[in-house]
Amino acid sequence: MKRRHRHTKTNVMKLGMPPGTPMYVGEASASPTSLTVVEYDANLYEVVQCRTLEEVDSYRKSPTTTWLNIDGLEDVPLLERLAKRFQLHPLLLEDVLNTRQRPKFEDYPEHLFFVFRMYSFEPDGETLKSEQLSLVLGKDYLLSFQEEKGDIYDMLRERMRLGKGRVRTSGPDYLFYAMLDVAMDYYLLIVEHFEAHLDHIEEELLTNPTERTLQKMYEHRRDAVELRRSLLPLREALSQFARCESPLLQPETRLYIRDACDHAQRALDALDHYRESIATLTEIYLSTMSERMNQVIKRLTLVATIFIPLTFVVGVYGMNFDYMPELRWKYGYLAVWIAMITLVTAMLLYFKKRRWI
Amino acid sequence: MKRRHRHTKTNVMKLGMPPGTPMYVGEASASPTSLTVVEYDANLYEVVQCRTLEEVDSYRKSPTTTWLNIDGLEDVPLLERLAKRFQLHPLLLEDVLNTRQRPKFEDYPEHLFFVFRMYSFEPDGETLKSEQLSLVLGKDYLLSFQEEKGDIYDMLRERMRLGKGRVRTSGPDYLFYAMLDVAMDYYLLIVEHFEAHLDHIEEELLTNPTERTLQKMYEHRRDAVELRRSLLPLREALSQFARCESPLLQPETRLYIRDACDHAQRALDALDHYRESIATLTEIYLSTMSERMNQVIKRLTLVATIFIPLTFVVGVYGMNFDYMPELRWKYGYLAVWIAMITLVTAMLLYFKKRRWI
Amino acid sequence: MKRRHRHTKTNVMKLGMPPGTPMYVGEASASPTSLTVVEYDANLYEVVQCRTLEEVDSYRKSPTTTWLNIDGLEDVPLLERLAKRFQLHPLLLEDVLNTRQRPKFEDYPEHLFFVFRMYSFEPDGETLKSEQLSLVLGKDYLLSFQEEKGDIYDMLRERMRLGKGRVRTSGPDYLFYAMLDVAMDYYLLIVEHFEAHLDHIEEELLTNPTERTLQKMYEHRRDAVELRRSLLPLREALSQFARCESPLLQPETRLYIRDACDHAQRALDALDHYRESIATLTEIYLSTMSERMNQVIKRLTLVATIFIPLTFVVGVYGMNFDYMPELRWKYGYLAVWIAMITLVTAMLLYFKKRRWI
Amino acid sequence: MKRRHRHTKTNVMKLGMPPGTPMYVGEASASPTSLTVVEYDANLYEVVQCRTLEEVDSYRKSPTTTWLNIDGLEDVPLLERLAKRFQLHPLLLEDVLNTRQRPKFEDYPEHLFFVFRMYSFEPDGETLKSEQLSLVLGKDYLLSFQEEKGDIYDMLRERMRLGKGRVRTSGPDYLFYAMLDVAMDYYLLIVEHFEAHLDHIEEELLTNPTERTLQKMYEHRRDAVELRRSLLPLREALSQFARCESPLLQPETRLYIRDACDHAQRALDALDHYRESIATLTEIYLSTMSERMNQVIKRLTLVATIFIPLTFVVGVYGMNFDYMPELRWKYGYLAVWIAMITLVTAMLLYFKKRRWI
């Protein structure tokens, strides 16, 4: 999995600004900010691409539920005007725009606010990408802010169009939940993807472990740590959400939120298990490598050790002393060979007995 | 212990579905979904295999307690109709069918719901298998959902038939508890089985440790981690259950649930102790192995070190200088031998003194 | 310290039984179940060995306090009858008989129940033994269940006989506490015994560490872990006990229980400190061993390294070329010796400078 | 990053003093203690450098909000008089002056008190410096105590002058918050700076890791630990502050404080992530280094092992036995060469097969 680009100059720019100053800190997106209104109730389902906020307003005033989706956060003045019309708290807008937000749930008097990080795969099915999503629930409308125009909620919209599930018949709070639920499904999906990797690594470890395997394990661990960093506060936020007593939230929906909370916990459990498994595999890898290295060095040292005494022996009879009786014996040479072979055999037997070879 | 098959495609399919959509994610079982009704009170005990839900309904309406056991979760439409008849919450049915559920207890207005993982041994007595079990407690009935037709509750049924214990004389909540209690007994049994393995490993470590021993320890640790992953949330769920104030639960039963909760804690304690013991044994193994390797290398290096100076000495007298007085001495050769033996002895003594050998 | 025998077949037998079935899972004791009644108040102190439960009953009805001590848990039918007479809850009796119980305190409507593990030394003063003790406090009586006839409470009885302390003048709840207090004293004693071992090990580490030392440290750690496993839930149970609001417990006694709770915490602290110390000593041992090994190998390698170039040099002049001018020089041999000695000196100085020797 | 000077003699001097004795324990600053009053409301903004406390008093009595900033804490008598005029609690003044304070929030009856450590960069943009900041919020005034005259709040003052943001229109509690917010911005900035370092280190690890890299990682870890030591209690203090129910704090401001608390949590999360990343990188470094060393030794040992048997072989034919038939053969020399080349080839093939090379 490749790594997302890291933006590092964010907070330098924020230093001198008053708190609550809206400023977009993410990357520039290709497409401009666009406003999509989904107007629905049990009988109606209409998708409109709005140009102006006035147009949005007209939909909002209708008795049906209004879901306004904002793609792209670069047009800050537009968003500020939008915030004013929807009476969003300055801090809320700041949180929407600061795309390095910690997932959190905030219960404003007039709104419920949920910001979290959405993970999904690039079209290649391997590279992980993420964007920040902010949801604002009002009395009869829902605002969703996405960094980039994406297809994450296409299936949800299709479901709504076909009238499947309870979204159309329930209030905006259920849609709010349904959007969180999609995010949770993605988290579970990614964790399963991770787990599938584990099997590959385990196989690689057993058949042909290389230093590359180790590096891959470190990368996976890093990915898991990053996902966990978003998931842990998201679980907390969901649990806060489930306990929140705002009149904007209908009692029936609470049960669903608790379920999403359980899913988050399940994803966390799986993630922790995954991290622990990688740690164990790393340990196995390291001890296998060290074992293998030890084996190599041991055997080589063994070879050396057997030959060193032999070299000494032949050295002895290479000496040039005038008087060395063995050199004159007829079977001296043969005797030396016999002695050496005996010595080697004895050493091998000894090593065997001591389990050194 | 062999590893259960891991299904990895689950959540991909769930991505586009509305929350609460019932979908079975487990493996296809051999047998079709079957409905078994146990109809009982203090005087009556009757087991009936039902074909239709209507048949089930007739039993449910009788004044006696009805235990409906559903084996196999593949016939989703049947289960949906059943859910409607028993007024089960859509999320409840989804949880029953998603067999990778985190153990949990849920207090619905009309039902108490408990889902957990049941571990038992394959007939070989070695391989661990597990299935998800869901229990639903209603006003005068109990539903139990099993992934596969199994014999886990045969002994419980036998006990009920014979009228042993309190099951027949107490309400369905006691049966609910009794089924959880059987699961806890299995957990305790498996943990004891694990502990018995420890003794084998310890013996192996002392007599003949091999790299295989290490691998076995890693496998045991993995098994323990997996069991713990089911047991920890199960303990939590039991403790929630014990504190729940639903009118479906009679006060006398609460004491029993607390006892089951204690059993879960005991199993957890034993499991943690087991994991810690394995970790310690792994440490001992690694330090023993490294010690042994060090011994080998040390001794071999020692041998080499003794012979290297000797080889030098004999090398000296292998030189072909015209003028080398020693070569001409009568006892030159003898002197060299004496010198070398003295040198070796001195080195050995020195090494001994320094505790190197 | 030797290890207690581990019984592994317990829960297999329990699998098919209804919850609350009393079954003794411990080892068969030598002596049969015996009933000892201690009848006391401020003026009276009488010890009677009872044969039948009727005899016990007559004492219980007297206005004085009755302490019934049951030694040996094998006679299950007798204990069942006893439970019926004292109206003990079925789960209570099951807990008494299952001698692998987790220490716990239970507040039944008619009784306070405390079960814990009592550690003491065998007569040799070295081997640790343990048994499970269960205490039941009723309105004016106290039941204590011991696995084996032992002398743990002899000193307590002697104290009561002599009228020392407050036991005789206080109610059965104080006796209940006094029995827990004796257990705590034993825990503290054992932890001190452990700490004394630390000094021995430390000394051994400094003077003559062997692989045996390491093994001993692992054994001590295991003992400490086992003791902790009983002590930690015991502390929790004591703290629950101190907070319990049963009318069976007089307000004055509560202060004493809190004190016992403090003692448990102190023992736990000392135990943790002990474990940490052993871990540190193990680290020191391992780094000392590795350091020593490194020293050996380094020095031996050094020797080898010095002689290898020398061997090369003498090899050069062992060559048989027809034309090698040095061989003909008068002082060639001397020159070679001088060159070699110079070389060795230079190497030694270099090694010294680089701190390699 | 260079390390700040550590002052070690602080508490020795405090030993004999009564609690609450004001004593400045920081380093002597270059500039003397100076009093700067900022007098403001929605319409007014005035900055005055005061000489005497009487002058300060006159401003305080005016209906506008008064922000008194004290730079330099050396003039203890002046501060004592100031404390008396503003009725500060003796412990409060002691906390202001003891510049090794743990960040904390204190809710005195007449004041809210916040003390924390402010981190910023030296002009070189690399070296971290820190100073303790204390804020006291009264009914219509705010006191801020800085160790050294600095420019940290210049941007805030400029913002106030220009009337940007809400500071001028809100009460002193909002200014109080705004000052904490600036500190949080600095923390986030520094953590980002840390993260940027990570990239450098990662690159260094991949291209050219040296022992210097390891040392750098230890230094970064130490810096992170130090920052965390200030940030963790600061987060706690902020959360206490957000929950405090003092009438000095207006309800609207509470929301902002909670936001600052979130920022602190975000910085903490990032810091923890940073520490974990460094730990992982250290592990990678160590295993890479050990791997590299193993490779070196393995290959060198290999070379040695190949030549040792060869040396033995040539040694054999260097022996001076009278009767050695091979020496007389015509192709003896050639045969030896062939034998040796065959041997080397065989060994290399064997090593290759065993994956030793």
Next chain:
Amino acid sequence: MKRRHRHTKTNVMKLGMPPGTPMYVGEASASPTSLTVVEYDANLYEVVQCRTLEEVDSYRKSPTTTWLNIDGLEDVPLLERLAKRFQLHPLLLEDVLNTRQRPKFEDYPEHLFFVFRMYSFEPDGETLKSEQLSLVLGKDYLLSFQEEKGDIYDMLRERMRLGKGRVRTSGPDYLFYAMLDVAMDYYLLIVEHFEAHLDHIEEELLTNPTERTLQKMYEHRRDAVELRRSLLPLREALSQFARCESPLLQPETRLYIRDACDHAQRALDALDHYRESIATLTEIYLSTMSERMNQVIKRLTLVATIFIPLTFVVGVYGMNFDYMPELRWKYGYLAVWIAMITLVTAMLLYFKKRRWI
């Protein structure tokens, strides 16, 4: 720092005793138990050495505040009589005498009781010593129990004599606090002393690390662990004290106690930081040592590896074959030298390229 003597026979003696039996378990002190009364109010300050308890009583009945300091705990009968006169609870006296007490705060109906361990330096300024201190606060008196006559509170007494601070003008609860505050100051002092050691060790690590450095680090760690063992429960006790609602404690004093609690937390933070720093330094030491060792072995192996092929070469031409053409060549000898020099150069270049040297 030297280690305090460890007494190991304490609890053996306590085994048979009733709970609450006062028994002194510390070391015998040189001086006998002495009673010092400090009688004070805003106008009076008098120090009297009392002989009898009657004498003490007369002071206690006076309207001024009485501080009775008891040095030496060996005269148990005297202390028992004292306990009776002051109506101290038997458990309280037991805690005073058992000098291995865990620091704790106890709220008796008539008294507040605080027991903790006081650390200070021996006159050499290096060796740490400690003693247990117990404070009992009554309605208008304060009792303090010290193991040995010491000078810890000399400065406090001097301060009282001179009328500095609030001690004389506040009630006995403030004196109670002041005595705790002195203890906290000592803790902070000792932690600073520890931190100063860190600098020494760091320097030693950089210039000349030896095995002695490692041992020193282990000793420091042990000292820190021991201090922490007293400090952690002390912090808890202080925080309990701050929350206690006894009428013996005046509301104004509560703020001071909270401040002492903050100091304890600060000392704990510093201690934890210190322990972490030592752990990091130990890691650095170990990796430095291992790195250095690797360097040594690598270079030495390198030398060996270069000479081994050379030795083979010269061995070749030391063979005695009849037919070896090279030996007859005129420049054979020279050619061998050139070949060998070329070989060495090539190897060195290769090693350099591979970064092995």
